Amino acid sequence: xxxxxxxxxxxxxxxxxxxxxxxxxxxxxxxxxxxxxxxxxxxxxxxxxxxxxxxxxxxxxxxxxxxxxxxxxxxxxxxxxxxxxxxxxxxxxxxxxxxxxxxxxxxxxxxxxxxxxxxxxxxxxxxxxxxxxxxxxxxxxxxxxxxxxxxxxxxxxxxxxxxxxxxxxxxxxxxxx
Amino acid sequence: xxxxxxxxxxxxxxxxxxxxxxxxxxxxxxxxxxxxxxxxxxxxxxxxxxxxxxxxxxxxxxxxxxxxxxxxxxxxxxxxxxxxxxxxxxxxxxxxxxxxxxxxxxxxxxxxxxxxxxxxxxxxxxxxxxxxxxxxxxxxxxxxxxxxxxxxxxxxxxxxxxxxxxxxxxxxxxxxxxxxxxxxxxxxxxxxxxxxxxxxxxxxxxxxxxxxxxxxxxxxxxxxxxxxxxxxxxxxxxxxxxxxxxxxxxxxxxxxxxxxxxxxxxxxxxxxxxxxxxxxxxxxxxxxxxxxxxxxxxxxxxxxxxxxxxxxxxxxxxxxxxxxxxxxxxxxxxxxxxxxxxxxxxxxxxxxxxxxxxxxxxxxxxxxxxxxxxxxxxxxxxxxxxxxxxxxxxxxxxxxxxxxxxxxxxxxxxxxxxxxxxxxxxxxxxxxxxxxxxxxxxxxxxxxxxxxxxxxxxxxxxxxxxxxxxxxxxxxxxxxxxxxxxxxxxxxxxxxxxxxxxxxxxxxxxxxxxxxxxxxxxxxxxxxxxxxxxxxxxxxxxxxxxxxxxxxxxxxxxxxxxxxxxxxxxxxxxxxxxxxxxxxxxxxxxxxxxxxxxxxxx
Numbered sequence: 199x200x201x202x203x204x205x206x207x208x209x210x211x212x213x214x215x216x217x218x219x220x221x222x223x224x225x226x227x228x229x230x231x232x233x234x235x236x237x238x239x240x241x242x243x244x245x246x247x248x249x250x251x252x253x254x255x256x257x258x259x260x261x262x263x264x265x266x267x268x269x270x271x272x273x274x275x276x277x278x279x280x281x282x283x284x285x286x287x288x289x290x291x292x293x294x295x296x297x298x299x300x301x302x303x304x305x306x307x308x309x310x311x312x313x314x315x316x317x318x319x320x321x322x323x324x325x326x327x328x329x330x331x332x333x334x335x336x337x338x339x340x341x342x343x344x345x346x347x348x349x350x351x352x353x354x355x356x357x358x359x360x361x362x363x364x365x366x367x368x369x370x371x372x373x374x375x
Numbered sequence: 376x377x378x379x380x381x382x383x384x385x386x387x388x389x390x391x392x393x394x395x396x397x398x399x400x401x402x403x404x405x406x407x408x409x410x411x412x413x414x415x416x417x418x419x420x421x422x423x424x425x426x427x428x429x430x431x432x433x434x435x436x437x438x439x440x441x442x443x444x445x446x447x448x449x450x451x452x453x454x455x456x457x458x459x460x461x462x463x464x465x466x467x468x469x470x471x472x473x474x475x476x477x478x479x480x481x482x483x484x485x486x487x488x489x490x491x492x493x494x495x496x497x498x499x500x501x502x503x504x505x506x507x508x509x510x511x512x513x514x515x516x517x518x519x520x521x522x523x524x525x526x527x528x529x530x531x532x533x534x535x536x537x538x539x540x541x542x543x544x545x546x547x548x549x550x551x552x553x554x555x556x557x558x559x560x561x562x563x564x565x566x567x568x569x570x571x572x573x574x575x576x577x578x579x580x581x582x583x584x585x586x587x588x589x590x591x592x593x594x595x596x597x598x599x600x601x602x603x604x605x606x607x608x609x610x611x612x613x614x615x616x617x618x619x620x621x622x623x624x625x626x627x628x629x630x631x632x633x634x635x636x637x638x639x640x641x642x643x644x645x646x647x648x649x650x651x652x653x654x655x656x657x658x659x660x661x662x663x664x665x666x667x668x669x670x671x672x673x674x675x676x677x678x679x680x681x682x683x684x685x686x687x688x689x690x691x692x693x694x695x696x697x698x699x700x701x702x703x704x705x706x707x708x709x710x711x712x713x714x715x716x717x718x719x720x721x722x723x724x725x726x727x728x729x730x731x732x733x734x735x736x737x738x739x740x741x742x743x744x745x746x747x748x749x750x751x752x753x754x755x756x757x758x759x760x761x762x763x764x765x766x767x768x769x770x771x772x773x774x775x776x777x778x779x780x781x782x783x784x785x786x787x788x789x790x791x792x793x794x795x796x797x798x799x800x801x802x803x804x805x806x807x808x809x810x811x812x813x814x815x816x817x818x819x820x821x822x823x824x825x826x827x828x829x830x831x832x833x834x835x836x837x838x839x840x841x842x843x844x845x846x847x848x849x850x851x852x853x854x855x856x857x858x859x860x861x862x863x864x865x866x867x868x869x870x871x872x873x874x875x876x877x878x879x880x881x882x883x884x885x886x887x888x889x890x891x892x893x894x895x896x897x898x899x900x901x902x903x904x905x906x907x908x909x910x911x912x913x914x915x916x917x918x919x920x921x922x923x924x925x926x927x928x929x930x931x932x933x934x935x936x937x938x939x940x941x942x943x944x945x946x947x948x949x950x951x952x953x954x955x956x957x958x959x960x961x962x963x964x965x966x967x968x969x970x971x972x973x974x975x976x977x
Contacts, residue, residue: 268544270671276611277950278671282545283532287955297540328671332547364551364667368660 226341227360233262233343234358240310241345241356255320255375256349257327260312265342266298266333267361270368271315274323279315288321298335320350324374327357330366338363350375405470406444407479409437409458416441417483419593420460421923426452427645429607432958434923435966436599445602447969449644459923461495461591462486489582490574496591498527498926499882499903500581501534504571506881514560518567519856520815520838521554523884525947527903529926532951534572539565551668555794598920602966605924605958606646608637608943611950612672615943615957617681619690620935621705627690628943628959629679632670636679636692636703639959653679653694653701654712662696664719670948677701681723681931685747686730693721693734700724700732700745717754718743719771723841727803727824735798735811740768742798742811742822755827757798760816764796800841800887804865805848812839812852819852819863835870836861841887841931845895845912853885853899860888860899860910876917877904889932891940898940900929907932907940907962920962925953927960935961937968 241260259269269292270280277286281295293314331342346357348371361367405424409417422443423434437443448454456479458466463483470479486492493501502523509515528534537545542565546556556564571577584590593599608615609630615637618628626639634655640647655676661669662678669675677697682690685702692701698721700713715721718736721743725733732745736754744753759765796816804810809822817837821830838855845851850863854872858881861872877883886902899908901919905927909918928946935941940962946952961968 272672275950275955276672277955278948280671281541282537282548287950295541295544297544299540326672330548330668332544332551366551366668366671368669368671368673 230341230343230360231358234345234360237261237310237343237345238356238358241312241347253318253351255317255325256347257315257325258312258347258349259314259327259329259344260310260347261342261344262310264335264337264339265331266296266335267313267342267344268295268330268332269313269315269346270326270328270330270366272326272328273317274321274325278328281313288317289319290315290317292316298333320375322375324372326369327371328366328368329361329370331361331363334363346370348373403448403450404444404446405448405477405479406442407481409441409443409460409481409483411483411485417460417463419599420458420463420483421921422481423457423459423923424448425455425457429648429956431607431645432605432923434603434605436594436601438599439596452645458483460593462492462585464491485586489578489585492585493578493581494531495925496581497903497905497921498523498529499877499884500879501572501577502528502903503879503882504577504580505567508567508571511560514563516837516856517556517560518564519884521549521556522564523903524549524554525552525928526951527926527928527946529905529928529946530951530953536569536572537565539569542568548668552666594919594921597918600964600966601920602963602968603920603923604641604961604963605922605944606639606641606648606960607954607956608639608648608959609633609635609650609949609957611955612670612674613949613957614945614947615959616679616945617931618941618943618959619682619684619933620939620941621684621690622688622936623705624935624937625705626935626941626959627682627703629682629692630957631678631680631695631945632673632675632947632949634675634677634679636682636690636701638705641961649708651703651708651710653677653692654710655697656699656712658697662694663698665696672948680721681734683724683726683732685726685732686728691724691726691732693724695720695722695737700734702747713745713747715743715745715754716752717741723799723801725801725803725809727807727809731824733801733803733809733822735801737797737799738795739771740796740798740813742801742809742820744824744827753827755822755829757796757811757813757820758829758831760796760818764794768795800839800852802843802850804844804850805846808865810842810844810850810865812842814838814840814855819850821865832868834861836872840885843888843890845890845897846892847895851888851890851897853888855884855886858883858885860885860897873910873915875899875908877901877906877908877919883908886929887931889934891934898932898934900932900942902929907942909964920964922960922962924958926951927958928952929960938965939963939968 237260261267272278273288275288279286279290279292285291296311341360343360348355357371409420420437421434423432425432435443435445454470456468458481613630614632615628616631628637634653636651638649658676677694680693680695682692690703702711718741719738722735722737734743740757742755796813799812799814801811807824812819817834818831836854836857839852840855842852852861859872859874861870875883884903886900888899895912897910901908905922907920927944929942933941943959944957
């Protein structure tokens with residue numbers, strides 16, 4: 199345990215010292231932005247396919263196959279629906295958790311995947327969307343791009359961005375209905 | 376007025392009408408009889424009257440002849456009433472006081488569906504099914520300590536079978552929140568839970584003989600004299616971590632998830648509540664060094680954790696994730712925030728006879744001291760168990776800084792919660808010595824309050840958590856994962872253990888205890904069993920007081936001068952608590968605390 203910590207520390211210090219963080223950050227951000235845009239366009243298509251979306255509230259998260267991202271939706275009762283709490287008292291329910299092990303053999307890492315929380319009769323009030331990045335899949339990096347869509351009564355809003363590995367972004371978006 | 380609620384349960388529609396259709400009159404109590412369909416008295420049923428908004432609930436027990444009596448209810452107020460006894464359908468009804476003496480009788484119906492009976496059992500019954508499958512002591516230790524660190528597995532939200540992959544994600548999230556398991560055991564956990572919580576086997580095991588009188592026996596006559604008041608406090612995102620009773624009789628509670636100090640005046644019918652947002656100094660969500668895994672509904676920026684009253688009446692609060700202390704002037708109702716010179720995660724505090732604040736610092740393995748009279752701060756490093764641990768602890772601040780640039784996992788594989796020693800409980804001995812525990816290191820320590828010299832002592836049991844001295848200078852320590860309390864003689868260095876007799880044996884997780892310095896009774900959090908537990912030193916007897924609300928996870932205990940035993944329900948997340956909102960709780964052992972009453976609460 200101790201030696202492992204020391205090796206990690208030494209490696210981490212070296213990396214921190216040698217890197218050109220500013221340049222790398224700019225390049226990384228460009229790459230993530232491009233991925234988010236691509237995910238957004240796919241999400242737009244996917245959202246359009248939501249069968250009952252016009253009457254309820256549908257929140258979709260899409261991300262690439264190189265990461266396992268998790269969608270968290272906190273409802274006006276302050277209960278959170280996510281992969282481990284499949285439904286809430288206000289009616290929210292999550293689609294199947296999309297994990298690394300869900301990736302089919304041969305599937306491209308560019309293949310986007312979608313998690314969805316759906317409320318058929320959404321309660322009025324404040325909703326919060328959070329996104330976590332708990333697991334890297336094959337080819338996964340320190341940050342992962344995402345696109346989030348909120349569809350309510352025919353109106354859609356989107357948010358694009360990225361999350362860092364093992365850093366839960368608790369408030370990606372808040373909105374009221 | 377005499378009413379009897381009929382043998383059949385209310386249809387939902389009728390019940391809804393009853394719940395929201397008050398009649399108004401003036402009186403101060405109810406009495407009546409709770410019996411079975413066969414007209415036999417039901418002993419030990421909990422009869423709960425809820426009133427006000429936010430509500431207060433007052434619960435009494437039925438006696439040997441099935442009778443109950445509740446006094447001290449405010450007048451002119453509608454009530455919702457619940458009658459509860461394990462093995463029977465809950466009765467829910469609505470009433471209002473209508474005369475000086477109202478009579479309400481109830482008939483209960485036995486459950487015939489064992490699944491419904493199993494669902495009524497406190498979490499420790501279910502947890503025992505998991506523990507029964509573990510033969511390795513180290514693994515059992517991890518399971519108890521880490522998997523009930525912050526919440527019970529108290530209802531269907533947690534007692535579910537999950538796909539193995541989902542379990543692994545749950546465990547990963549738990550590790551990032553500080554409750555890590557080693558890799559070998561982690562791999563076994565999904566099967567353990569899925570097997571233990573399989574309804575096909577769990578329900579028959581839990582409900583064997585549930586239609587027999589021996590099943591879930593009623594509490595004894597002494598317990599049945601008690602009156603329990605619960606005050607709803609905060610909201611569904613709240614986490615009322617600790618509460619105290621001020622010498623002026625006011626209860627204060629810190630809501631860690633919303634950065635709020637609550638004030639509750641129990642002398643007002645229903646309890647008068649005030650809330651005070653704690654200044655967060657523009658810190659980000661999660662505080663100074665946000666954890667990688669916060670609760671999704673949190674608004675925590677400073678994270679008030681524990682509180683105590685100083686000699687001047689001010690309330691001192693540790694701000695765990697803000698890494699500060701707060702001082703609340705109870706007269707001016709204002710805060711002063713004190714920055715701390717070092718350490719990470721100020722945790723539990725006590726105040727010595729010189730009005731100095733002593734507090735454990737959980738993550739960085741320190742104990743802190745602040746003397747507000749002189750401005751002196753001390754951050755005292757607690758000895759590590761090994762050179763490697765010493766280096767690791769000293770590197771934590773560096774690691775936290777580096778984490779913004781590169782991936783860095785101090786846990787060595789998801790076991791961080793188990794590997795950090797975690798200074799935890801703390802108390803001041805009658806001689807002024809400072810004593811504290813290290814939860815994960817199985818040690819207690821002594822600090823000389825003048826020289827700050829530290830002496831460490833291994834505990835012969837696991838997970839010493841929140842401990843207290845009695846009036847004679849004996850230190851009482853709960854073993855969170857060892858189902859015991861232990862007394863420690865600071866003169867001879869001898870421990871004496873006493874197993875907690877909560878059934879099923881070995882299933883309790885005593886998070887904290889406190890000693891009533893008037894009686895020297897030791898009161899223990901029945902954290903896994905929805906109970907408060909009294910140990911009487913003079914007789915050596917335990918008494919288990921069941922609490923009325925399912926998923927009552929308690930972390931500390933305090934006393935009021937009138938004999939009340941107080942605690943708070945701080946299960947995290949709150950929405951898993953029955954009704955979804957935390958409460959602070961007063962147990963009146965003999966039912967003799969004069970009620971605040973009888974006011975008008977239209």
